[in-house]
Amino acid sequence: MRITAIETLVCHARMRNWVFVKVLTDQPGLWGWGEATLEWHTKSVVGAIEDLTPLLVSEDPTRVEHLWQMMYRQHFWHGNGIVRATAISGIDLALWDIVGKVHGVPCHRLWGGPVRDHVRLYCHLGGGKMEDFYGTDPQDAAHFGELAQQAVADGFTAFKSMAVPPTMPIEGLRPIRYAEACVQAMRDAVGEGIDIMVDCHARPSPRMGVRFATALEPYGLYFFEEPCWPESIEGIAEVQRSVSTPIATGERLTSQQAFTPLLEKRACSVLQPDITHCGGLSEARRIAAMAEAYRVALAPHNPQGPVSTAASLQLGFATPSYIICESVHADVPWRCDVVDEGFKVEPESRTVKPDDRPGLGIEVNEDEVKKHPFEPELLQRVFYPDGSVGDW
Ligand SMILES: [Mg+2]
Known part of the structure; x- marks a missing residue:
């Protein structure tokens, strides 16, 4: 079994854009769902998933730990920055979903x-x-x-x-x-x-x-x-x-x-x-x-x-x-x-x-997702009464 492609589906849900991750395989009807939602960084995460995809295509999706190590350690930079860590997370969730489906059992x-x-x-x-x-x-x-x-x-x-x-x-x-x-x-x-x-x-x-x-x-x-x-x-x-x-x-x-x-x-x-x-x-x-x-x-x-x-x-x-x-x-x-x-x-x-x-036990309705395309999140510019910058 091999990974053939990784897709992202962005769904604007008022306060944040949900980023759903779909890892496709060469087995008919077998794919995994993950999520890599990161408010105010949607395009960055989608791009980071695109950057990671060449590492994974043609690999066995059931070798989750092996692929996680590749995503975290390969291409020199470790994957602990928020954007890439979110991209890794979304793919990792989808891989676990696939493993559960392969064995016909929920992840737990x-x-x-x-x-x-x-x-x-x-x-x-x-x-x-x-x-x-x-x-x-x-x-x-x-x-x-x-x-x-x-x-x-x-x-x-x-x-x-x-x-x-x-x-x-x-x-x-x-x-x-x-x-x-x-x-x-x-x-x-x-x-x-x-x-x-x-x-x-x-x-x-x-x-x-x-x-x-x-x-x-x-x-x-x-x-x-x-x-x-x-x-x-x-x-x-x-x-x-x-x-x-x-x-x-x-x-x-x-x-x-x-x-x-x-x-x-x-x-x-x-x-x-x-x-x-x-x-x-x-x-x-x-x-x-x-x-x-x-x-x-x-x-x-x-x-x-x-x-x-x-x-x-x-x-x-x-x-x-x-x-x-x-x-x-x-x-x-x-x-x-x-x-x-x-x-x-x-x-x-x-x-x-x-x-x-099996897997994460969830199936995304892609037609419904398409009704809610990307929109920028509301700007969060926070200042204290004296004009200095505050935390949101
Ligand atoms: Mg909190």
Whole structure:
């Protein structure tokens, strides 16, 4: 069996362009689906996949590890930059999909079978825009309570929000009190039986990260995400040591080597590799194994399209340290239409059970994808009130 071609299908889905990857083989009807979505870098990723394709055409697609090593190490430059790592990830997902189809089993069966009965999903409430906090008409904290109630009404038992506003490296009490009010509103709205997460989008400085984490400690967050820049591992470790709240990070890291110091320094309690950026399922499984050794949980970042979610679920079914799957359910009303077959979400509990569909268990509807061609993502130009550059 040989790889004959690699195609990319771009599907504009409001906030981001989904990049679906199709690896074709010389076996009739046998191909694999992957996803390599990278906001604001769609054309770069499509080009990077084109650059990698000559390495793979005519190779055996079932030699996933061998091909991964080629993609990562050949052509001199290692594949740990975000664009190429995303391209590698998308192809890697499609290769695993092919291997599962060749053997007639879902990917989680290739990795030892299911280790749980279902995977729990969580949703994202949004928030945290610069204008929500600094604008002339700031978003009322009570709004977070309304969104939280809606998430629970939709069946979710866990949700994430951006209740921490963007801040300059040092600020006074106002943003701290705002974050407290937002989380208080969510907790009051849903009670203690629902898990609440807060994502800082890595905008605070390490010191502001400590202040936010300390202020939110009484609310019992499930985890507190990216409290400062991912480049500052010592900073993340400082936040982790300052509270008992589990600190989560890792969505922007693109190789197992980047995760190693987080574990060595005991800098977090939850690793969040993005399967479409970290090097695919192959690298995510290595990262999961390292996390297991440190008894650190895994909660992959997954705000992208349905193939990414299918891959995350397969990993979750087979990985003991995997605790929860990020999911998007309300970005575009036609989200389900781009998939002919896929995982089934239990609407009452927002959980997904393993099933027997081979590979990643998903088939993309190419005709539907073609209805939503590439459009540039909205520009994200963020500035603080004094005109200096802020993080999105
Ligand atoms: Mg995040």
